[in-house]
Structures are given as structure tokens and as C-alpha cells.
Amino acid sequence: MKTELSTMILARIRDIPDYPQPGVLFKDITPLLDDPVAFAAVVDELAGLHQVDKIVGIEARGFILAAPVAYRAAAGFVPVRKKGKLPAATLEASYDLEYGSATIEVHADAFQPGDRVLIVDDVLATGGTAEATVELVSRAGAEVVGVAVLMELAFLKGRERLTGVDTHALVIV
Numbered sequence: 001m002k003t004e005l006s007t008m009i010l011a012r013i014r015d016i017p018d019y020p021q022p023g024v025l026f027k028d029i030t031p032l033l034d035d036p037v038a039f040a041a042v043v044d045e046l047a048g049l050h051q052v053d054k055i056v057g058i059e060a061r062g063f064i065l066a067a068p069v070a071y072r073a074a075a076g077f078v079p080v081r082k083k084g085k086l087p088a089a090t091l092e093a094s095y096d097l098e099y100g101s102a103t104i105e106v107h108a109d110a111f112q113p114g115d116r117v118l119i120v121d122d123v124l125a126t127g128g129t130a131e132a133t134v135e136l137v138s139r140a141g142a143e144v145v146g147v148a149v150l151m152e153l154a155f156l157k158g159r160e161r162l163t164g165v166d167t168h169a170l171v172i173v
Helices: 004-010 030-034 036-047 061-072 128-139 158-162
Strands: 014-017 025-028 054-058 076-082 090-097 100-107 116-124 143-152 167-172
Touching: 004 036, 004 167, 030 036, 036 061, 036 167, 054 061, 054 128, 061 076, 061 116, 090 128, 100 128, 116 128, 128 143, 128 158, 143 158
Parallel strands: 054 076, 054 116, 116 143, 143 167
Antiparallel strands: 014 025, 076 100, 090 100
């Protein structure tokens, strides 16, 4: 079911064929970010999903959405980054990609026990990064109340890896 918000989002996502490699249709969100009305509508919608203590943003495009969502929700912002990018003691989780594996980290002291956390990213694709982030937040002693994304690529079935986690996509393609 298309809503006014999903129609606005879809009109501002540009398809780039064969990027970053042949056969991939890249969903470019920069036109949406360039539109202050659409960007604000996305931030407001994501910020209103749950009452939370922290918003987690997944590197790198997830930071673009998660930081203003945290501000709007009056919550703290916590970055989840690729291995080796955070300066203090970290927890890490590894996951498989289509062409190998990756490891992400979060600061070990990023959460207080019982913090309610919303994980925000731009796209839910295969679900590996989101699943690893849920694991990290849980291991740190916080409660994941949901995963929220701008766009879900349903044909990649990433939602299946987030069983038991409230998963919300503003648009599903």
C-alpha cells in the first residue's frame, strides 16, 4: 500500500545501473537527502516509531539518517562501524556478505543496561549487517526495540534474518 510518504520517497530515489559493479541496480538516496521537505518527513517518521534511549546508525549511510533521527527523538546516537574505526574498547560481530565477510564494532560502553534501542539504516538488503547489529546491541546489555530502514529490497529477503525483531521499512521495493 503506497502512502503519501512512500510516494514522496520513491520519487526521490534514483536508480544507477551497474554500480558499484555490473548487474547491480544501486538505489541512490542523495536526491531525497537534497530535498529538505522529504528528508524532514523521513526523519520525523523514523523518530516517531518508538520511545527509545538510543538510536544506532550503521556505517555509513545509516549515519546520515540515524543522527537526525536521534536528535528529533531526544535520544543518544551510537555509531556501529567497520572494524578498526572506533577508538575505545569495542564489541564486534562478523557476518557473511555476497562476496566474503565483514566485521562491525560498537563501543563496549555505548549502552546502559536496559537501554531501549532503535537501529536505523538506509537499506535492508540481505539482512546480514542488521542481524549482526542486533546481536551487538543485545550483547552490550541493551534492548533492541526495532530496526527501521528507509528502503527494504524485499527480493533479497533480509527481513527473514530478523525474526522476532520489529522491522519497519518506509518503502519496500
